Amino acid sequence: MSAEEISRLRLEIAELNAACNDKEKRLRELENTTSVIDKLSNDDIARYSRQLILPNFGVRGQLKLKQSSFLIVGMGGLGCPASLYLASAGCGRLGLLDYDEVECSNFHRQILHTESRVGKSKVSSAYEALKAINSHCQIDMLGVLLNSGNASEIIQSYDIVLDCSDNVPTRYLLNDTCVALGKPLISGSALQLDGQLTVYNYGEAGVCYRCLFPMPPPPKAVTNCGDGGVLGAVTGVIGSLQALEAIKVALNGTGGMEVLSKRLLIFDGASCSFRCVSLRGRRKDCSACSNVPLIPNNLDYEKFCGMQASDKDYALKLLMPMQRVSVEEYKDLIGKPHLLWDVRQPAEFEICKLPNSENVPLKTILDDSFVERFKEQLQDKTLPIFVLCRRGNDSQIAAQHMINKFPKHNIRDISGGLHAWHYKIDPNFPIY
Ligand SMILES: Nc1ncnc2c1ncn2[C@@H]1O[C@H](COP(=O)(O)OP(=O)(O)OP(=O)(O)O)[C@@H](O)[C@H]1O
């Protein structure tokens, strides 16, 4: 045997040994991860002791939670309490999805975000808060807008999805994607003092959102928290119940726990009462969950619903430039005779207003009796009228309505409303 052959064999043995070591290392890693998921550690036992001793939850329930993954869409009023209870209960993996940043109008209900995190993304703010409570929970930060281009890829890697969003296009998108991928969807909503909760697409007979609402509501019939208001404790009730239902789904409704599927829970915070109504069964011709689904891939959900999924840069363009004035132009006209109509709701008008403005809510303006009164009562038909609201959308609707009725009148919208007034004219004027 030549010296050359000996050194070649030595090299081969060294390479085989190195490969063998790698494989052993990988095997140990795999054994460790499996045993971590299959067993409770001493820390787990101490931390979760109060739920471990529940007879219908116990070690089996805790392990199930540890092995389950949950995607929370929306880290706002519902997503904050829902994720808080899921992370602290010991769920294995949580995906936090939201495109938005923390603002101070969030604090009264979005309980994971803090003053020091204003301007940060909601997902990173929530990550910090949740990790501080349970460092064992694996948390994925998904700082994106969920749309038909990314929904399937994101949702497929989670077991259970929680709809904590606040708009109709996202509700349809989540429903259709969860149906297509066979994922249960825990759906919650809260507005003013009312809340609703149900679990869609759970089990063989579970109904889906489209079984109940095959078509979206007209955009005008939809109000969100930014416009209609909401009490923080109400979102707390519904978000916490979403976490409870998600835990029951993870445990597959065993141990005497009945998942809220095919039933809708209605919460009335004003009287503090809960009502549960049965939902009729799955629609045979449902375009999402029937045997012949009809939802095209990459459906444009914003177009389908006629509404935006994101409240960023929402600016109506109803009027022509000559029918509008900027806040700077309006400021220069302040000393001259005119009427200033603020078309916000009375509760908003009470928060803050411009001097000499009169509160004429949009709803009143759109009422025929107002138009009649206006026709008869306005003495000076040449008096210019300026219309104003919070962000310059409702004021355009009001101005357009009046311009159509009284084309000869000088009626103009103040572009950008009170928000523009704050940013361009008076930083001391409050915004909300
Ligand atoms: N398609 C979507 N993709 C990602 N996040 C979404 C989507 N739709 C809604 N959201 C998020 O869901 C959350 C809903 O929560 P909520 O209505 O309490 O908050 P908000 O939008 O901050 O409220 P406000 O109307 O007061 O501004 C928001 O943080 C919003 O950014």
Ligand SMILES: [Zn+2]
């Ligand atoms: Zn359906």
